[in-house]
Amino acid sequence: MSSFTIHLTTLSLIVFVAILYTEKRSLEKPQQLKLIIQQEYVPVQSKESKWKDVGMPFTTEIANDISLQMANGSTTKGAGAPLAAGGTEKEKEEEEEEELDVDVDGEDDEYVPFAVGRTEEGCDVFSGKWVYDKASMPHYAEKECRYINPQFKCEAFGRPDRAYQFWRWQPHGCSLQRFNATFMLERLRGKRILFVGDSLSGGQFFSMVCLLDRHIARFRKGHKRSPSLTIFAAPEYNVTVEFYWAPFLVESNCDNSTNHRVKERVIHLYPGSIEKHAEDWKGADVLVFNTYTWWLTGTNMKTLRGASRDGAKFIKEMELEKAYRLVLKRMVRWLERNLDPLKTRVFFTSMSPTHFRSIDWGGDRQGNCYGQRMPIFDPTYWGSASKKSVMQVVSEVLGKTKLPITVLNITQLSEYRRDAHTSIYKQQRYPLTNQQRRNPRSYADCVHWCLPGLQDTWNELFYNKLFFP
Numbered sequence: 001m002s003s004f005t006i007h008l009t010t011l012s013l014i015v016f017v018a019i020l021y022t023e024k025r026s027l028e029k030p031q032q033l034k035l036i037i038q039q040e041y042v043p044v045q046s047k048e049s050k051w052k053d054v055g056m057p058f059t060t061e062i063a064n065d066i067s068l069q070m071a072n073g074s075t076t077k078g079a080g081a082p083l084a085a086g087g088t089e090k091e092k093e094e095e096e097e098e099e100l101d102v103d104v105d106g107e108d109d110e111y112v113p114f115a116v117g118r119t120e121e122g123c124d125v126f127s128g129k130w131v132y133d134k135a136s137m138p139h140y141a142e143k144e145c146r147y148i149n150p151q152f153k154c155e156a157f158g159r160p161d162r163a164y165q166f167w168r169w170q171p172h173g174c175s176l177q178r179f180n181a182t183f184m185l186e187r188l189r190g191k192r193i194l195f196v197g198d199s200l201s202g203g204q205f206f207s208m209v210c211l212l213d214r215h216i217a218r219f220r221k222g223h224k225r226s227p228s229l230t231i232f233a234a235p236e237y238n239v240t241v242e243f244y245w246a247p248f249l250v251e252s253n254c255d256n257s258t259n260h261r262v263k264e265r266v267i268h269l270y271p272g273s274i275e276k277h278a279e280d281w282k283g284a285d286v287l288v289f290n291t292y293t294w295w296l297t298g299t300n301m302k303t304l305r306g307a308s309r310d311g312a313k314f315i316k317e318m319e320l321e322k323a324y325r326l327v328l329k330r331m332v333r334w335l336e337r338n339l340d341p342l343k344t345r346v347f348f349t350s351m352s353p354t355h356f357r358s359i360d361w362g363g364d365r366q367g368n369c370y371g372q373r374m375p376i377f378d379p380t381y382w383g384s385a386s387k388k389s390v391m392q393v394v395s396e397v398l399g400k401t402k403l404p405i406t407v408l409n410i411t412q413l414s415e416y417r418r419d420a421h422t423s424i425y426k427q428q429r430y431p432l433t434n435q436q437r438r439n440p441r442s443y444a445d446c447v448h449w450c451l452p453g454l455q456d457t458w459n460e461l462f463y464n465k466l467f468f469p
């Protein structure tokens, strides 16, 4: 052996050890160690006995906490007034993710999984108007669907008017395909439909369950290993409709599916901070993501960038848009690495608007969604809580991905629906105080939506984009 070869061998050895050391160090973050332990995966339909009625991870608290916080005006405080950025230090770190590759050859008649037809060329199904249509709406009666969470049951909690159920979305350029549950169940035989996100994803999930419910004998409820995952299974079609609680998609200190009241939300943004959640998303065939409402804290976002060996945490404040971009990029990367675009469809539901300020639509100074019985008909209406800057991030990040992601652009059409919120007609978590009783608008929930109602339209659009892209 020449001394040159020996040197080369030694050098390789040094490099190898260095790599090992780096890998080891990156694993030393406590969160990541925990992650490895928790990754055990139980197949969806391994054994009958796995299906037992378990408590829903989706509890009253999810919907109540957030509407309370938002009712207190935290949504608007931060709008347009970002705190002074913490200097220029390590700007690079925030842009750590390399640019996503652009899919260049986007042929028109590319194969799209599950598609059976096309929407008319040039028709934007998200641009349109609300038409009052008592003949064809709603898709189901509130009483008919036994699964609706009490957070979304408005009639049962005393809502006196039902007009909000009769509005049908009419795109300007074409007509929507009517939601056909039998068709959907047949086309998705053996598949997993998964909603991921916060309580608004939860509402969309329950809406989907109700839309399908009439056409199957009975859903069986269950869950896998993670308490964050609720599963409704339709055995005759071997279809599951699932909901995974992850309000920021990546890990955060708000991930406990039953108890996520925290003083200060912290979003985990170290490498790998999506993996733990995403382990439960593997094998899903149709995925629908959403994240927005939890970002509206009125301040910059606190992000956890890592922890040192002795447990010290590196928390960094970031502008909402910047952190949002990083989270979406992490989601996209995970999807690109773990899903097959020829077998999977991915959707992203855009911002769900709130209606806490009737002044936005020319109402009185103190008002909100409480007592609203009609939609807004001004086509240009846009509420102050929906940040166009966030929409911009959604367009930018999701507009150039290797794995196509369809945006369900429901923001504008939902902006019009000040009448569709649960308002005071939902299960309350605490008994009302006398003061609240005297002033109902003080506890109106102008975040969530009644079922049946607006979110059935989100799903009708989802259905159209899935089968008629």
Ligand SMILES: *[C@@H]1O[C@H](CO)[C@@H](O)[C@H](O)[C@H]1NC(C)=O
Pocket: 068, 069, 072
């Ligand atoms: C709302 O804000 C007020 C003062 O800003 C505070 O005293 C109160 O505790 C807040 N309520 C909730 C439910 O956060």
Ligand SMILES: *[C@@H]1O[C@H](CO)[C@@H](O)[C@H](O)[C@H]1NC(C)=O
Pocket: 180, 181, 182, 183, 186
């Ligand atoms: C719904 O789909 C099923 C299965 O494809 C079909 O037989 C039925 O005619 C459809 N119903 C309507 C109203 O189009």
Ligand SMILES: *[C@@H]1O[C@H](CO)[C@@H](O)[C@H](O)[C@H]1NC(C)=O
Pocket: 045, 190, 191, 192, 238
């Ligand atoms: C149900 O679907 C899964 C795939 O999601 C498949 O592995 C399984 O064999 C199917 N079971 C039946 C009874 O068709």
Ligand SMILES: *[C@@H]1O[C@H](CO)[C@@H](O)[C@H](O)[C@H]1NC(C)=O
Pocket: 227, 256, 257, 258, 259
């Ligand atoms: C979530 O919170 C509940 C109630 O505080 C607690 O019992 C449960 O252990 C927590 N779950 C996890 C996974 O930490």
Ligand SMILES: *[C@@H]1O[C@H](CO)[C@@H](O)[C@H](O)[C@H]1NC(C)=O
Pocket: 126, 350, 391, 394, 395, 407, 409, 412
């Ligand atoms: C959603 O639609 C609005 C107009 O209603 C548009 O401004 C926005 O760019 C769209 N967003 C995406 C991500 O397509």
